Amino acid sequence: MSRWFALAILCAGQLMVILDGTVVNVALPAIQESLGFSSSSLGWVVNAYLIPFGGLLLLAGRFGDLFGRKRVFVTGLVVFTVASLLCGLAQNASMLLVARFVQGVGGAVTSSVTLAMVVTMFPGPGERARAIGVYSFVQSAGGTLGLLLGGVLTRAAGWHWIFFVNVPIGIAAAALAQRVLAAERGTGRGKGTDVLGGILITSALMPAVYAVVAAADHGFGSARTLGSGLAALVLLAAFVVRQARAENPLLPPRMFRYRAVSGALGTHALMISGMFGFQFLAVLYLQKVLGFDEVETGVAVLPVSLLIGVMSLFLAPRLIGRFGARTVLPAGLVLIGGGLGFLGRVTADGAYLTDVFPATVPLGIGFGLAMPALAGLAMSGATPRDSGLASGMFNTVQQVGASLGLAVLSTLAASHTGALPHDSAARDEALTSGYRLAFQAGAVFVLGALVIAVTVLRAPRRATGDASAAGSASSGTAHADTPSVAS
CATH class of the missing domain: 4.10.860 (DNA Excision Repair, Uvrb; Chain A)
Structure with missing residues (x-):
């Protein structure tokens, strides 16, 4: 029981970190009005968090090996919690961006060791499959759940509370982690950093x-x-x-010699770029064009989270086990691309039920299929000594792809909108035209991911790659050499 309680603590910390990557999306209009962000700089409220998060995951994971994962996990929670308090207290744009950057540092430190600790806690295949299922759901659906939470908090208490709510949760998680997670000794500084x-x-x-x-x-x-x-x-x-x-390089060049790892990382980067653009731009379309408030916006994107949960926790492992990850992945990418392509036809006088909701179904199902398949393929191509590093690379690519994808798509939308007439009559049409173009570009990103998936990740002639990948996806075959929690 203590292991499952420890898993709950780890996932609570991870969920808090993942949520903060998107919880601000629904509150962006309120933050913009309150702190005076320009339209083009508003994306930095998200990017200031994602950049240090993505850039520091590998280094933070290395610190976990050197100094102990429990110590690193708790330290990350403390940094994240303090930064959340500073975000909520921000009185100007500069203060918010600096605090968001520090928040990203804390998030990277926390997240970098979580998966390794989860895998070490559950060595048995059956238990590990269930534990990884919970972790995968947190990873996949946490972002869209953040949109709902952000809407509720912004509407009920103001945008400051999307950050303040982390403070009691972070304090409790850090205190419980200190008590429940077993102490461990890292390898020490002699291995180099x-x-x-x-x-x-x-x-x-x-x-x-x-x-x-x-x-x-x-x-x-x-x-x-x-x-x-x-x-x-x-x-x-x-x-x-x-x-x-x-x-002792942070990212050994040998890792890119593994075909499955390289192909999975490339596919993941492009898929995440398109999917994260949906989370950001769909919120703006719903609020600025269709007139949704924060809570309505959160409810509007909730179907994506629900479908991701159903697929990643229940159906995806079975489909991957039967048909193989290399078969399931392209199907998921086709659904994601189709959903983004559908959003690429939204209109200024559109309606949620006809213009947005139909896209949430293939997006949720597709992402719930693609994420476990990608994780399995990325881990199946690495040797035991490199599996932990492959896991860190996978998480890093997710954050970097989200950050760069958001920058490209939001800038593309803003640039296109800025070139169109801005009188009151044409405002909604100009905004919608920019969002349409960005959704279409996101679909192109996913199409690129599909090309990589069906070429680079094609099935080997004699190897049992799909079976290996399926096993990795369902049981989380990441290797860790240091026990992290008491059993």
């Missing part, structure tokens, strides 16, 4: 996203946009060189 690599990859993401966002105000050919893009490329190149020369 690629701190420079972590700094370089995180620093590369910042100007990369800024270059895309700045294009809305200054154009893609402006000196500011091109300069930021060049800085990102230079930092990324420095990171690659560092990984090739470091004694």
